[in-house]
Amino acid sequence: MDIFGIPLQAFLGQLLLGLVNGAFYAMLSLGLAVIFGMLGIINFAQGALYMVGAFAGWIMLTSFGINYWFALVLAPLVVGILGVVIERLFLRHLYKLDPLYGLLMTFGLAQIMEGLFRRQYGVSGESYPVPDALAGATNLGFMVLPNYRAWVVLASLVVCLSTWFLIERTRLGAYLRAGTENAPLVQAFGVNVPMMVMLTFGGGAALAGLAGVLAAPIIQVTPLMGSNLIIVLFAVVVIGGMGSILGSAVSGLLLGVVEGFTRVFYPQGSNVVIFVVMVIVLLVRPAGLFGKEA
Amino acid sequence: MKLKPLVAALVIGLGCIGAQAKDTGSGPINIGIVTDLSGVYADIDGPAGVEMVKWAVHDFGGKLMGRPIEVLSADHQNKPDIGSSVARKWMAEDHLAMLIGGTNSGVNLAMSKVAAQEEVPMLGVGPGSARLTNQDCNAYTVHYGYDTVALAKVAAKALIKQGYKKWYFLTADYAFGKSLQSDATKVVDAAGGTVVGSSLAPLGTSDFSSFLLQAQSSKAQILAMANAGGDFDNAMKAAQEFGITKTMKVAGLLVFINDVNALGLKATEGLQLAAPWYWDQNAASRKFADRFFDKYHRMPSFIQAGDYSATMTWLEAAKKAGTLDGTKVMAELKKMKINDMFAKGYIRADGLLINDMHLYQVKTPQESTKPWDYYKLVATIPGDQAYTSAADSTCPLMKK
Numbered sequence: 001m002d003i004f005g006i007p008l009q010a011f012l013g014q015l016l017l018g019l020v021n022g023a024f025y026a027m028l029s030l031g032l033a034v035i036f037g038m039l040g041i042i043n044f045a046q047g048a049l050y051m052v053g054a055f056a057g058w059i060m061l062t063s064f065g066i067n068y069w070f071a072l073v074l075a076p077l078v079v080g081i082l083g084v085v086i087e088r089l090f091l092r093h094l095y096k097l098d099p100l101y102g103l104l105m106t107f108g109l110a111q112i113m114e115g116l117f118r119r120q121y122g123v124s125g126e127s128y129p130v131p132d133a134l135a136g137a138t139n140l141g142f143m144v145l146p147n148y149r150a151w152v153v154l155a156s157l158v159v160c161l162s163t164w165f166l167i168e169r170t171r172l173g174a175y176l177r178a179g180t181e182n183a184p185l186v187q188a189f190g191v192n193v194p195m196m197v198m199l200t201f202g203g204g205a206a207l208a209g210l211a212g213v214l215a216a217p218i219i220q221v222t223p224l225m226g227s228n229l230i231i232v233l234f235a236v237v238v239i240g241g242m243g244s245i246l247g248s249a250v251s252g253l254l255l256g257v258v259e260g261f262t263r264v265f266y267p268q269g270s271n272v273v274i275f276v277v278m279v280i281v282l283l284v285r286p287a288g289l290f291g292k293e294a
Numbered sequence: 295m296k297l298k299p300l301v302a303a304l305v306i307g308l309g310c311i312g313a314q315a316k317d318t319g320s321g322p323i324n325i326g327i328v329t330d331l332s333g334v335y336a337d338i339d340g341p342a343g344v345e346m347v348k349w350a351v352h353d354f355g356g357k358l359m360g361r362p363i364e365v366l367s368a369d370h371q372n373k374p375d376i377g378s379s380v381a382r383k384w385m386a387e388d389h390l391a392m393l394i395g396g397t398n399s400g401v402n403l404a405m406s407k408v409a410a411q412e413e414v415p416m417l418g419v420g421p422g423s424a425r426l427t428n429q430d431c432n433a434y435t436v437h438y439g440y441d442t443v444a445l446a447k448v449a450a451k452a453l454i455k456q457g458y459k460k461w462y463f464l465t466a467d468y469a470f471g472k473s474l475q476s477d478a479t480k481v482v483d484a485a486g487g488t489v490v491g492s493s494l495a496p497l498g499t500s501d502f503s504s505f506l507l508q509a510q511s512s513k514a515q516i517l518a519m520a521n522a523g524g525d526f527d528n529a530m531k532a533a534q535e536f537g538i539t540k541t542m543k544v545a546g547l548l549v550f551i552n553d554v555n556a557l558g559l560k561a562t563e564g565l566q567l568a569a570p571w572y573w574d575q576n577a578a579s580r581k582f583a584d585r586f587f588d589k590y591h592r593m594p595s596f597i598q599a600g601d602y603s604a605t606m607t608w609l610e611a612a613k614k615a616g617t618l619d620g621t622k623v624m625a626e627l628k629k630m631k632i633n634d635m636f637a638k639g640y641i642r643a644d645g646l647l648i649n650d651m652h653l654y655q656v657k658t659p660q661e662s663t664k665p666w667d668y669y670k671l672v673a674t675i676p677g678d679q680a681y682t683s684a685a686d687s688t689c690p691l692m693k694k
Contacts (some may be wrong), residue, residue: 010511017503122337122554123529130535137537143507146535218535219500220556222525223335228498263493263504268467270504271496 013143014260022256023156024211028229029236030163030249031207037201038167038180041091042103044231047226048110049205052214053079054221055117058128068131068217076209083130083205085197110227117223126224134217154216160249167195167245176200235278241291251289264267316464322364323532323618324388325351325608325612327404327601329396329420331369334523336597339396339420339552345589346598347394350605358612366390370401378408379402391618392417392608394601399423399470406435413620415627417608419600422522422548423473424682429645431689434620436627436645438619439637442470444680446478448568452673454485458543462514463492464505464529466521467592471497474520474547487648490514494629495525502529506538516544519549525682527553534561550595553564554656554668565656570649571596571636572669578635593666596636603636639677644689 007036030051035043056075066074086109094101134148167173179186179193187193217224236255240247255274262273269276281289295617327347329339340396340421344367351363366384370377377398384390385408397420409416410432418426419435423442441642450461461482471494479489491512493505506529509517517538519526526546530553533539546553549567573583573593582602586594611626612618632649639649654669662668684692 007572010507013507014504017501017507021501021502118332123334123524124337124552125524126560127531127556127561129558129560137535144537146537148535149503218531220524220531222524222527224524225500226501243672260504263495264508267493267495267505271499279673 009142010264014264015257016140016143016145017149018257018260019253020153020256021260022253023153024215024252025256026160026249026252027156027211027214027238028208029233029240029252030160030245031204031211032233032237033240033243033245034163034167034207035201035204036170036237038176039197040099040102040180041106042099042200043201043204044103044107044230045086045110045113046106046204046208047228047230048113049079049083049208049226050212050215050229051117051221051223051226052082052113052153053209054128054216054225055121055126055212055223056209057213057216057219057270058126061128062126069214072210072213073106076206079209079212084198084202086205092198093199094192096137102231107254109216110230114223114227121223123222123224125220125225128216148217152218155214159207159288160245163207164245164249210226232274235274238283239278239288241288244288244290247288249292310673318360322362323358324364324366324390325385325392325394326366326368326381326384326388326603327394327396328368328370328380328392328401329374329394330398331367332374335397335420338523339601340355340598342586342590342594343394343396343420343598343601346586346594346601347605349585350602350609352587354606356610359616359618363609370396370398372398372401374400375442378404379407381405381416382412385409385414386473390414391612391620392605392623393554394419394600394604396420396601397597399425399473402426403430406430406432407489409434410530414626415608415620415624417604419604420597422470422603423475424477427642427644428682428688431644431691433645433691434624436604436641436647438604438641438647439596441646441681442474442477442548443682444570444651445568446474447481448653448673448675448680449488449545449547449566450478450481450518451675452653453486453545453566454482454487457485458515461487461489461515461516461518462509462512462542463489463518463520464502464509465492466525467494467496470522471520475518478518478520478547495521495529499525500528503534503536505529506532506536510536510538510541515543516545518545518547520547522550523553527557529566530557531561539564550594550597551593551666553670555666556594557659559659559662559668563655563658566672567654567656567669568651569596569654570651570668571599572652572654572671574669575652575671576635582635589667599636603632603634605661606634607632628678641693642684644687644692646687648681650677651675651680 032046035041053075056078057071060071130148134151137144137146175191183193235249236252241249262270327344329343348365354439368380391417395418399421402418402421415434417438417439418429422442424443425610426437465473465475546567554562583593612623615626632639637649641647652674653672655672
């Protein structure tokens, strides 16, 4: 049986690989969406924070012997704290200005972080081994799926769902959303809004750090790994609807699949296809797939 | 239009600069290197490559014809227009006597045109594309150390001899990758092999699993990586993860020791690759490598070793010629025999350095007994068999 001229087996294989990549897009754009949706900051440093997360995991393993599972908790914590520091030192001064200033600030910070790591570790990067418990592969009949990739999809789904639940379904999330709508009023009710904003930014940064640790065993840990991704992530967020958490998760997965199939049918176009989709979505639904029309 | 007066001013300005381009015959002699100092190729050449040029000058005595030698360096950021404008400025304003071309074929092709116009020798050490000494050759350009044809011939011939006849290419979708694939395809066809498929992956792809799945279903025996640097690293990592390395033999058409170090032996063991030089190939190369290691705590790539050798070769040629005149030094370069820690060979009329190439295999972790002990020699291919033959060269300079 063939689907679009490719055998069913290959079709299923590519579908699954697309979902794996989509899981990364989903997790990374989630952090962007949280930060934009809640704080209105276009965080261009998200890619660099992802890179820092991967390096943090690698440094923990090689210098301190901290294994993958601990790094999975510790590295996002480190990146989250870095996010908090960035928010306190730089971004809080820019809230009154046009969002463009936040974009420029985070873009500059991303360049600096990348430059520092490039100076220290060079551009060839470092290799992070797949943890023993997840090494090996499972034969699914239509393809051999490395166990680690299956784990990534699972982890990403859990992270996306819990983030969505936290923001849309809990009291804390309600405060957060109210704080974005009308900060002075929420503050008047006794909620510490600046603290909440700081922690939200830290949380969004931690999500990038987590994605970094998850990606480390799959791709080479290099200072440039974030800047390769950041533009794609913005496209994912725009397609999903700026600031929509569900939107960025779903469109992340979807675009991973679209990109995967482009690699089969027209590989040269695989790094452009996401932007083609973005253009079409913006023409048809300017607010994005899940965005609310203004 | 405001553009017109601006362009006119620029042209007049450049004309004036050109008029100053006479070496005064005293003061320091400038030589330069333009390479990627901060981007994806900064590890295989980069700042350490600049330092190698300085080492050569230092070891030569620091002076040529009684005048001190100064080394200029610039980052081309992998943009041909930046590379060629720096080269033009140096040659026109700073009386540059010789230019070393670092990594990136596109940049080197642009700079070699400037070198020809300004009649200043350019020694391209980092670029791969064989176009530099074929259809785009000129009388002032030397291609020093390796090219895509030699890489393809050495790697492909050896593998086909071992019985690997069905090939699949994973190719970086830009000039370098495509020329590597087409050069290798010619060798595969000529040696009785077949190419059963290929994937053109965009430069900077981070996930290669889709392409690898296609390669696997092609039932090819060889997965040939016609890419370099980060693309190669990520493709290799995924090949390992998906078990491709167990069902197919992977051939890296341009692999640097920095890649092997970054990936680790576990991910690269058994990989066969072509290279002109390896730090542990003989006593002279080890001596050079130890000196490099003391400063950088890693081993030099063959491009960094080539930077040193190319600079030294030019210094000796200029000394013998007794002049900085580009035409005369080029004539001397093409007459001399080169025999140093990097290369044994000669520069042909088309500007191509004919030196021996080697086929290496990456050691297993058990075979590796010391830091950076990564390669074992499989075969050495004499330069005249590795490179484009004189008959196949499309460079007009060969027809004289």
